[in-house]
Amino acid sequence: MTKTPLWQAIAESVRRDIADKRYTAGDKLPTEAALSGRFGVNRHTIRRALKALGEEGLVFARRGAGVFIASDVTEYPIGRRVRFHQNLRAAGRSPAKKLLALETRGAAQPEAEALRIDPGAPVVAYFGLSLSDDAPIALVVSAFPAERLPGISDALAQNTSITAALAAAGVDDYTRASTRLTAVAADATQALHLHVVEGAPLLRSQSVNISDIGPVEYGTTWFAGERTALIVEEDPDAQVR
Amino acid sequence: MTKTPLWQAIAESVRRDIADKRYTAGDKLPTEAALSGRFGVNRHTIRRALKALGEEGLVFARRGAGVFIASDVTEYPIGRRVRFHQNLRAAGRSPAKKLLALETRGAAQPEAEALRIDPGAPVVAYFGLSLSDDAPIALVVSAFPAERLPGISDALAQNTSITAALAAAGVDDYTRASTRLTAVAADATQALHLHVVEGAPLLRSQSVNISDIGPVEYGTTWFAGERTALIVEEDPDAQVR
DNA sequence: TAATATTTGTGCGTATGTATT
DNA sequence: GAATACATACGCACAAATATT
Numbered sequence: 001m002t003k004t005p006l007w008q009a010i011a012e013s014v015r016r017d018i019a020d021k022r023y024t025a026g027d028k029l030p031t032e033a034a035l036s037g038r039f040g041v042n043r044h045t046i047r048r049a050l051k052a053l054g055e056e057g058l059v060f061a062r063r064g065a066g067v068f069i070a071s072d073v074t075e076y077p078i079g080r081r082v083r084f085h086q087n088l089r090a091a092g093r094s095p096a097k098k099l100l101a102l103e104t105r106g107a108a109q110p111e112a113e114a115l116r117i118d119p120g121a122p123v124v125a126y127f128g129l130s131l132s133d134d135a136p137i138a139l140v141v142s143a144f145p146a147e148r149l150p151g152i153s154d155a156l157a158q159n160t161s162i163t164a165a166l167a168a169a170g171v172d173d174y175t176r177a178s179t180r181l182t183a184v185a186a187d188a189t190q191a192l193h194l195h196v197v198e199g200a201p202l203l204r205s206q207s208v209n210i211s212d213i214g215p216v217e218y219g220t221t222w223f224a225g226e227r228t229a230l231i232v233e234e235d236p237d238a239q240v241r
Numbered sequence: 242m243t244k245t246p247l248w249q250a251i252a253e254s255v256r257r258d259i260a261d262k263r264y265t266a267g268d269k270l271p272t273e274a275a276l277s278g279r280f281g282v283n284r285h286t287i288r289r290a291l292k293a294l295g296e297e298g299l300v301f302a303r304r305g306a307g308v309f310i311a312s313d314v315t316e317y318p319i320g321r322r323v324r325f326h327q328n329l330r331a332a333g334r335s336p337a338k339k340l341l342a343l344e345t346r347g348a349a350q351p352e353a354e355a356l357r358i359d360p361g362a363p364v365v366a367y368f369g370l371s372l373s374d375d376a377p378i379a380l381v382v383s384a385f386p387a388e389r390l391p392g393i394s395d396a397l398a399q400n401t402s403i404t405a406a407l408a409a410a411g412v413d414d415y416t417r418a419s420t421r422l423t424a425v426a427a428d429a430t431q432a433l434h435l436h437v438v439e440g441a442p443l444l445r446s447q448s449v450n451i452s453d454i455g456p457v458e459y460g461t462t463w464f465a466g467e468r469t470a471l472i473v474e475e476d477p478d479a480q481v482r
Numbered sequence: 483t484a485a486t487a488t489t490t491g492t493g494c495g496t497a498t499g500t501a502t503t
Numbered sequence: 504g505a506a507t508a509c510a511t512a513c514g515c516a517c518a519a520a521t522a523t524t
Binding site: 180 | 244245246247249250251254258261262263264265268271275276278279280281282283420421422423424425426440441442443444464466469470471472
């Protein structure tokens, strides 16, 4: 009879607690110190167990904050992906949206080019996080030309959606210019926001929205690759050459 | 895997913003509170990042007033430019193409569903590599329904392009159904083919091509994220909702 | 001038991450 | 596994300087 390592037994115990909904998505687990007391083992043994759960995607840790239950991946491993499919046209525009920050500053070179304004001309920078059931889906950074859109800053602060804010600023009709897609690795802060590990693959979408008064938004969206997929609609009559 | 401290990642991000002239000499940075919201970290962590920038002489703080840009950074290591642009419609169909392998086997479940054939029905699997100036661009795996396309195996072996092979098999008119895009991490063999390190971000495109006789190709393409960007063409008349 | 709000500066306690012994 | 040490990070509270009204 082989002896089961302590950390495996502990991992199994916590796994049961999660399965039994004693802890649910977003909850904080007891501290490592508390768990080490409860199970009567060293903190490192607890850490070994939590590491295993982390690799299973069941929990994730935030240094200085605690260990938290990840979104219910176990129950709906496939369905979760399906639910979070994002349409490219709706990229970064899911209903639940958290405003992270808003600032007005000078336009950098690429922003100025995309928005067809002078470098240094004021832009309103919007930082947001798209959520679905508290699970972060995408990180959004958008630049708006301040002089072309009077009152856009207040509109963004008061409206939950970018579309609504643009409408409040007088733009109710705009089209998306060609979208540029590429895969990139998550940096430390992106990983923090999206609840993935540093270096995890992200899908980055860059696009410009244009109305009849000119470009109104230069937006970049980072999607958590593990949890989201973009569906690109294609013209059914289009020919593949 | 080296984990970058958050404060270093934040310092680097702000350093870039200064280098890109988003903030210029004399400007006031957003408040520590605003930055802590934008990056999703505690104010102490922001302060640590700002302290580093202060020690570099890039910024200085005035208690009660704010943090200001001391000087512009002119020299900055420019990131590798994206050298290759691929149109999504041409995904995996660039001129230089290397045939890696060709095999006939039974259809797996997802292939059967996509191609609308029975699981286990014969499919011809095509493994190829897209190149540009000897640099690998994308790894391509396509499945073709063997019974629906008599002679497709020989056609693929003899033709350099998939389009030509399909034409040789009697299909000269097909359309691409909606494409699914997501970011994934490169596994060991993909990394080898694409000349990237294992774990590097890849852009994965999955799509089905349909002709009047039914689905003719279920293809998956992995693009090297560091070297490629997909440009999604949009209907200029399309509305963003 | 005075009151109030904002912003940076500082301290303390606690939690996680990692390395060493 | 156990014990220790240190770096990183969070959360709260409050003081000090500045800005705003």
